[in-house]
Amino acid sequence: MLMFSYLMATGITTGAFYALVALGIVIVYKSTEVVNLAHGELFMVGGMLAYTLYVMSGVPYLPSLLLAVAGSFVVGILTERVAYRSVLKHGLASVLVATIGVSFILKGIARYIWGGKGDYLSFPPLVSPEPLQIGNIMIMSQQLVVLSAAVVVMIGLAIFFRRTRAGKWMQATASNPKAALLCGLRIDRIYMYTFAVGAAVAGAAGVLMAPLTLLYPDVGFVLFIKGLAAAVLGGITSVPGAVVGGLLLGLIEQIAAGYVHSSIQDLVPFLVIMFALTFLPTGLFGLRGLRKI
Amino acid sequence: MSLAALVGNRSFLTLLFGVLLLLPAVANQYTLFVGNLMLIYIILALGLNILVGFAGLLAFANAAIYGIGAYGTALLQVHLGWSFWIAAPVGAVLAMVIGTLLAFPALRLSGIFLALATLAFAQATQWVLWHWQSVTFGAGGFRTPAPNFSWLGVHQDYGIYFATWIVTVLLLMFTWRIMRSRIGRAFVAMRDGEIAAQSLGIDLLAYKAMAFALSSFYAGVAGALYSGLLGYMSPEGFDLFQMIIQKAMIVVGGLGSVVGSVLGASLLVYTMEFLREFKSTQEIVFGVLLVAFMVFQPHGLVVFMKRWLPGWEEPMHVPDQIAAKVPEPGAVLDGTVSGQKASAEQT
Numbered sequence: 001m002l003m004f005s006y007l008m009a010t011g012i013t014t015g016a017f018y019a020l021v022a023l024g025i026v027i028v029y030k031s032t033e034v035v036n037l038a039h040g041e042l043f044m045v046g047g048m049l050a051y052t053l054y055v056m057s058g059v060p061y062l063p064s065l066l067l068a069v070a071g072s073f074v075v076g077i078l079t080e081r082v083a084y085r086s087v088l089k090h091g092l093a094s095v096l097v098a099t100i101g102v103s104f105i106l107k108g109i110a111r112y113i114w115g116g117k118g119d120y121l122s123f124p125p126l127v128s129p130e131p132l133q134i135g136n137i138m139i140m141s142q143q144l145v146v147l148s149a150a151v152v153v154m155i156g157l158a159i160f161f162r163r164t165r166a167g168k169w170m171q172a173t174a175s176n177p178k179a180a181l182l183c184g185l186r187i188d189r190i191y192m193y194t195f196a197v198g199a200a201v202a203g204a205a206g207v208l209m210a211p212l213t214l215l216y217p218d219v220g221f222v223l224f225i226k227g228l229a230a231a232v233l234g235g236i237t238s239v240p241g242a243v244v245g246g247l248l249l250g251l252i253e254q255i256a257a258g259y260v261h262s263s264i265q266d267l268v269p270f271l272v273i274m275f276a277l278t279f280l281p282t283g284l285f286g287l288r289g290l291r292k293i
Numbered sequence: 294m295s296l297a298a299l300v301g302n303r304s305f306l307t308l309l310f311g312v313l314l315l316l317p318a319v320a321n322q323y324t325l326f327v328g329n330l331m332l333i334y335i336i337l338a339l340g341l342n343i344l345v346g347f348a349g350l351l352a353f354a355n356a357a358i359y360g361i362g363a364y365g366t367a368l369l370q371v372h373l374g375w376s377f378w379i380a381a382p383v384g385a386v387l388a389m390v391i392g393t394l395l396a397f398p399a400l401r402l403s404g405i406f407l408a409l410a411t412l413a414f415a416q417a418t419q420w421v422l423w424h425w426q427s428v429t430f431g432a433g434g435f436r437t438p439a440p441n442f443s444w445l446g447v448h449q450d451y452g453i454y455f456a457t458w459i460v461t462v463l464l465l466m467f468t469w470r471i472m473r474s475r476i477g478r479a480f481v482a483m484r485d486g487e488i489a490a491q492s493l494g495i496d497l498l499a500y501k502a503m504a505f506a507l508s509s510f511y512a513g514v515a516g517a518l519y520s521g522l523l524g525y526m527s528p529e530g531f532d533l534f535q536m537i538i539q540k541a542m543i544v545v546g547g548l549g550s551v552v553g554s555v556l557g558a559s560l561l562v563y564t565m566e567f568l569r570e571f572k573s574t575q576e577i578v579f580g581v582l583l584v585a586f587m588v589f590q591p592h593g594l595v596v597f598m599k600r601w602l603p604g605w606e607e608p609m610h611v612p613d614q615i616a617a618k619v620p621e622p623g624a625v626l627d628g629t630v631s632g633q634k635a636s637a638e639q640t
Binding site for chain 1 (some may be wrong): 416584
């Protein structure tokens with residue numbers, strides 16, 4: 001029972017983090033119908049920027065976090081410019097190939113700049129590295145930081161989509177680009193912001209998770225696959241679905257790791273993606289019949 | 294026939310393969326290795342182009358299938374003591390069988406979801422290569438026995454080179470014929486419009502399965518030859534970056550063009566070998582190539598060949614008006630609008 005509650009606690013904290021990665025993917029997919037394959041690298045770039053500012057240059061944590069998020073926002077805009085806007089006329093499949101091209105460019109640049117220092121950069125935890133004891137479960141305090149930060153980001157996004165004009169523009173464009181255009185929205189600019197917001201969420205996730213994952217140029221793709229599994233499980237068009245999908249994935253992973261074998265943990269996301277796409281194509285929360293697969 | 298018509302894809306292929314045939318006479322061991330690698334990548338690019346360029350199925354599993362062919366061949370030799378000459382065909386067929394199974398999700402998924410599912414498959418294959426240590430020897434890799442050419446009386450470096458040359462030429466001729474046959478035309482019809490193809494009596498399940506089977510057979514053969522060439526296997530050779538290299542070859546050469554695959558593969562193998570020591574530069578160069586071709590010339594180098602060389606034929610190559618067909622009701626209003634959503638709601 002102790003093991004079970006431990007696995008649950010870890011599953012929820014890692015799951016919250018997968019949900020953050022999935023949120024970025026869902027935001028971009030909802031309005032552009034493209035999965036940005038460079039999403040994981042945007043995550044990695046966010047973490048690397050924070051590392052450069054916070055660890056190497058001694059900038060305080062909060063400004064580093066904000067600057068890193070701003071940096072990934074800009075990289076997101078560049079991604080949209082390079083791999084989406086100019087390629088869309090050749091079809092969505094071409095966009096997919098272009099975004100994977102971008103992901104390798106970012107990875108190569110990161111390896112060039114940050115790769116030479118032993119390859120695995122460790123980001124000091126924000127709070128004490130001692131594990132906390134709650135009831136009889138031990139939990140890493142950084143995981144609680146990640147969990148609460150993930151909740152803050154999710155609430156922030158919900159407010160952004162419900163209350164701000166930019167958020168409403170994005171929703172309008174996602175639900176009907178033609179009508180949005182007729183209402184006078186500059187939808188090509190909104191696509192750009194959509195990519196940028198997705199990238200900013202990825203960047204924030206990267207900074208928050210850096211103390212737990214370590215930073216290396218290939219970290220992005222591993223987490224992208226996990227986020228993708230969470231997004232697909234939740235029905236790739238649904239924001240609440242991404243959160244539930246992330247938590248579920250975290251729990252499934254921990255249970256597989258705890259009761260089957262620890263190395264199975266990394267196989268779970270692939271199996272979830274294959275299973276969900278083949279047998280549950282609208283996911284748990286996706287709108288039935290809307291998605292053409 | 295005018296003389297100009299001789300300057301075309303047939304003379305290019307004859308020249309290239311002629312040079313490759315004579316290469317062992319002048320090359321040192323390293324040049325020979327690069328030439329051999331080039332032949333293997335030509336096979337890979339041909340196979341991937343059948344799937345992506347001709348049949349229009351965007352899949353990311355080719356590197357994994359290549360790995361299955363290579364590991365299959367090597368492991369049958371190591372664990373069961375089979376000779377290379379039996380293990381190689383069995384490994385290639387094993388890759389083909391596993392690759393064909395991928396056609397079943399492909400029937401239900403289209404476009405980017407097929408790409409994502411095959412991406413997951415490729416990563417799962419990587420996981421098996423890394424973690425099933427009792428069989429695959431895990432991350433460290435293992436040495437594979439060299440194929441035996443003593444019965445022919447040639448040194449093994451030359452033996453594997455000529456074997457690869459013969460297989461490549463046979464597969465190239467086979468691809469050339471089959472892509473101009475009923476099967477190739479059916480692939481192209483499927484790529485240009487699934488519903489239209491179906492209404493012409495093309496069985497989508499059969500032809501999609503055939504595209505996957507053909508493409509993974511090529512990848513399996515390439516893998517088998519690669520294990521014979523290298524004598525050493527490790528999982529890194531079959532990762533996502535390998536997939537990007539192969540994808541870049543067919544994009545640079547030309548999607549839906551047999552000669553384009555040869556062109557792209559032969560050019561990029563040199564780029565790859567030239568940058569072998571610099572992983573980050575390799576990644577940046579191949580990423581930039583992919584993006585640049587997608588933005589500026591998504592139909593590849595064969596477009597220029599077609600324009601400049603009078604004898605260059607590309608009957609199955611993506612014509613411009615079809616490649617730009619993205620169904621966009623919104624595009625009537627604005628060239629940059631994605632109208633996918635609107636069309637989904639209408640249906």
